[in-house]
Amino acid sequence: MNVQKTCEQFRTYLDRIKALQNASSLLHWDAATGAPRKAVDDRSKTIGILAAEIFSLATSEDMHTYLTTLEPSVSELDPITAALVRECRKDYDKMTKIPADEYKAYSELCAKSMSVWEDAKEASDFSMFAPLLEKIVDYNRKFVQYRGHEGHPYNTLLDDYEPGITVEKLDAFFGVLREKIVPLVKKIAQSTKQIRTDFTSRSFSVEQQKAFSLYVLEKIGYDLDAGMLKESAHPFTLGFSPNDIRITTHYYPENFTSAIFSTVHEAGHAIYEQNVDQDLAGTLLSEGTSMGIHESQSRFYENILGRSLGFWKYFYPKLQELFSEQLKDVSIEQLHEAVNHSTPSLIRIEADELTYSLHVMVRYEIEKALLEGQIQVKDLPSIWNQKMEEYLGITPKNDKEGVLQDVHWSDGMFGYFPSYALGNAYGAQFVHSMKKELDLEKLVTEGQFEPIKTWLRENIHRHGKMLSPNEIIQKVTGEDLNPLYFTQYLEEKYTQLYGL
Ligand SMILES: [Zn+2]
Numbered sequence: 400m401n402v403q404k405t406c407e408q409f410r411t412y413l414d415r416i417k418a419l420q421n422a423s424s425l426l427h428w429d430a431a432t433g434a435p436r437k438a439v440d441d442r443s444k445t446i447g448i449l450a451a452e453i454f455s456l457a458t459s460e461d462m463h464t465y466l467t468t469l470e471p472s473v474s475e476l477d478p479i480t481a482a483l484v485r486e487c488r489k490d491y492d493k494m495t496k497i498p499a500d501e502y503k504a505y506s507e508l509c510a511k512s513m514s515v516w517e518d519a520k521e522a523s524d525f526s527m528f529a530p531l532l533e534k535i536v537d538y539n540r541k542f543v544q545y546r547g548h549e550g551h552p553y554n555t556l557l558d559d560y561e562p563g564i565t566v567e568k569l570d571a572f573f574g575v576l577r578e579k580i581v582p583l584v585k586k587i588a589q590s591t592k593q594i595r596t597d598f599t600s601r602s603f604s605v606e607q608q609k610a611f612s613l614y615v616l617e618k619i620g621y622d623l624d625a626g627m628l629k630e631s632a633h634p635f636t637l638g639f640s641p642n643d644i645r646i647t648t649h650y651y652p653e654n655f656t657s658a659i660f661s662t663v664h665e666a667g668h669a670i671y672e673q674n675v676d677q678d679l680a681g682t683l684l685s686e687g688t689s690m691g692i693h694e695s696q697s698r699f700y701e702n703i704l705g706r707s708l709g710f711w712k713y714f715y716p717k718l719q720e721l722f723s724e725q726l727k728d729v730s731i732e733q734l735h736e737a738v739n740h741s742t743p744s745l746i747r748i749e750a751d752e753l754t755y756s757l758h759v760m761v762r763y764e765i766e767k768a769l770l771e772g773q774i775q776v777k778d779l780p781s782i783w784n785q786k787m788e789e790y791l792g793i794t795p796k797n798d799k800e801g802v803l804q805d806v807h808w809s810d811g812m813f814g815y816f817p818s819y820a821l822g823n824a825y826g827a828q829f830v831h832s833m834k835k836e837l838d839l840e841k842l843v844t845e846g847q848f849e850p851i852k853t854w855l856r857e858n859i860h861r862h863g864k865m866l867s868p869n870e871i872i873q874k875v876t877g878e879d880l881n882p883l884y885f886t887q888y889l890e891e892k893y894t895q896l897y898g899l
Contacts, residue, residue: 402472406480409465410682413483416456417681421639423449431631432647457487458494466491482684482865493559496545505538509811516809523799525780528809533776535811536769543770553770556814560690561821563869566767569817572882573760576820579886581790583893584754587741588792590897594740595733601725603655611721612648612662615714619700620852621646621666622673634661636668636697640680644669655722656738660701667700668693670852674860684864690815692868694822695829696855702752702823703830703888704851708735709844739896743791745800752823753889754791759820761786762805766813825872827885829859832876 426446434442456462469476469484476484494502512531519528539556548555551566558564616628631647638644646665650658671687679685687693704710708731715731726734741751747758765782768774774782783802788794795801807815833839833854842850858875872880893899 402469402475405465405468406476409469409483410480412456412461412465413487413682416453417683419449419453419456423453424637424639428637428645431635432629454494457490462487462491478865479678479682479684483682486683486864493546496547497542498545501538501541505535505542505811508534508538509809512809512811513806516803516806520799520803523797523803525798525802526777528803529776529779532779532808535808536776536813539811539813540770540772551767551770553767553814556770557817558814560815560818562689562867564691564817564821568880569763572824572880573763573820575882575886576756576760577790580753580757580889583890584741584743584757584791586899587753587893587897588743590899592897594736595729596737596740598725598729598733599656599737600653601655602652603722603725605650605652607721608650608655608658611718612658614717615659615663616666618714618846619663619666619670619704619848621669625673626669628662634665636665636672638669638672638686640685641673641675641677642680644672655725660705660738663705664697664701667697670700670855671696671860674852674856675863676861679863679865686864688862688864688866688871689868690818691821691825692859692871694819695825696822696859698822699826699830699855703826704843706735706738706752707840707843708732709840711735711738712844713846736896739892741893741897743793745787745793745795746804753893756820756823757790759816760790762816763820766816770813821880824880824882824885825868827888828872828876828881829855830888831884832858 423446426442426449430439430442466484466488469480470488473481473484508531512528512535515531516528519525540552543552543555546555549565554565557566557569612628613623617623625642626644626646629645629647630649632649634646634648636644636646646662646669648658648662648665668687671693672685675685687696711731711734715734718734719726739752741753743754744750747755747762750758761783764786765774765779768782769776780798780802784794787801807813830839833851837850837854839851842848859871862871866874869879872878
């Protein structure tokens with residue numbers, strides 16, 4: 400066997416998969432950013448055919464042969480091909496260990512379940528959705544058995560989004576968050592500090608908001624020659640290669656801060672992928688290494704930079720120039736306080752930086768118990784409400800603003816939520832290291848975002864998927880995940896903001 404030749408054939412084979420993925424992604428992008436409404440059925444059919452093609456290439460006899468041929472000589476391969484073999488093996492095992500007919504039935508169940516969930520949410524009636532969710536949970540428990548697991552069964556699902564993370568690590572992680580954040584939230588609730596937010600609901604023209612978003616994007620280092628900004632119902636980032644990473648945002652005339660922070664959040668995701676090494680372009684390694692590391696970058700730009708006083712010292716003059724009437728009686732400090740205003744709320748996606756991770760904790764505890772078989776699907780509304788009361792001190796009045804609010808479970812996505820909270824913690828841990836080399840506050844206040852981006856590129860972005868999340872954290876910070884950097888950051892920030 401000629402390893403070199405097999406390598407080349409393997410890479411060409413992967414190019415085919417990547418091309419089909421790109422075509423499919425472009426259809427999704429088109430659908431979300433303005434394709435004709437009547438095209439939905441035709442487009443769904445095309446997407447379905449592409450997905451089946453991708454699946455068959457990724458699980459084919461050819462793929463099996465490439466993997467078994469290259470794996471014994473993995474130490475002789477170039478590092479990129481070796482990493483590709485490792486990643487393809489993971490995907491191959493994941494897709495082939497579950498019997499094809501069961502997986503097909505499950506996919507159909509999820510497709511149906513999404514629309515049932517929508518109706519149930521609209522009617523605020525969990526009992527409409529519960530029978531399907533029960534089946535989805537059963538399938539997931541069964542799939543974990545097919546796929547195998549080390550330690551807790553939930554570990555297998557967690558690993559899909561955050562390689563290396565386990566229930567053991569997350570129990571400790573959320574334990575710290577619970578211990579530190581819950582009392583802080585209570586303290587703020589008792590604080591007498593008045594934060595002015597009246598001006599955030601004044602009317603801001605969408606055109607001007609767009610101009611400001613583009614202005615910020617360019618300044619913070621999103622490369623508009625390797626990306627674009629469009630509008631969609633829910634903001635997202637879509638990447639093809641470092642040379643084409645697109646983002647969307649959503650403008651609300653009566654809530655101008657929403658688009659600013661969505662745009663900056665998605666820019667954080669996009670800057671990550673735009674700065675992956677060009678050597679990895681066109682391969683499946685040209686992505687963020689995990690959901691959690693990805694969120695660490697988006698939340699770094701959105702919260703740690705975007706909600707800092709320095710950021711607004713730099714950007715406020717431009718904002719005031721565009722909205723001189725709406726902001727004539729608002730100082731920088733008032734704006735900074737308004738965008739950091741914290742209060743327990745029911746909806747995760749609207750939660751502030753402080754309380755956000757508690758929403759994730761509720762979902763983590765429920766998913767873990769479901770996978771263990773410790774709790775029943777039918778009891779979820781009351782379990783949900785109890786946990787909200789315990790951690791946030793508020794109880795949803797109905798299922799719509801409680802257990803039915805998120806789409807993830809209807810699509811079988813168990814194990815995804817913790818990444819959001821991990822992202823917050825990774826971000827703060829990276830910043831602790833960054834500050835040893837850079838005067839972050841000074842740079843942001845002066846609008847010097849290039850050295851920050853360079854630091855992130857050198858330490859995190861350029862590696863793409865070549866390094867695992869834990870390898871990156873170890874390399875950058877010299878230790879494993881440590882949530883204390885995040886809780887310290889929150890304590891300092893909110894103590895100051897609320898004068899606690
Ligand atoms: Zn995100």
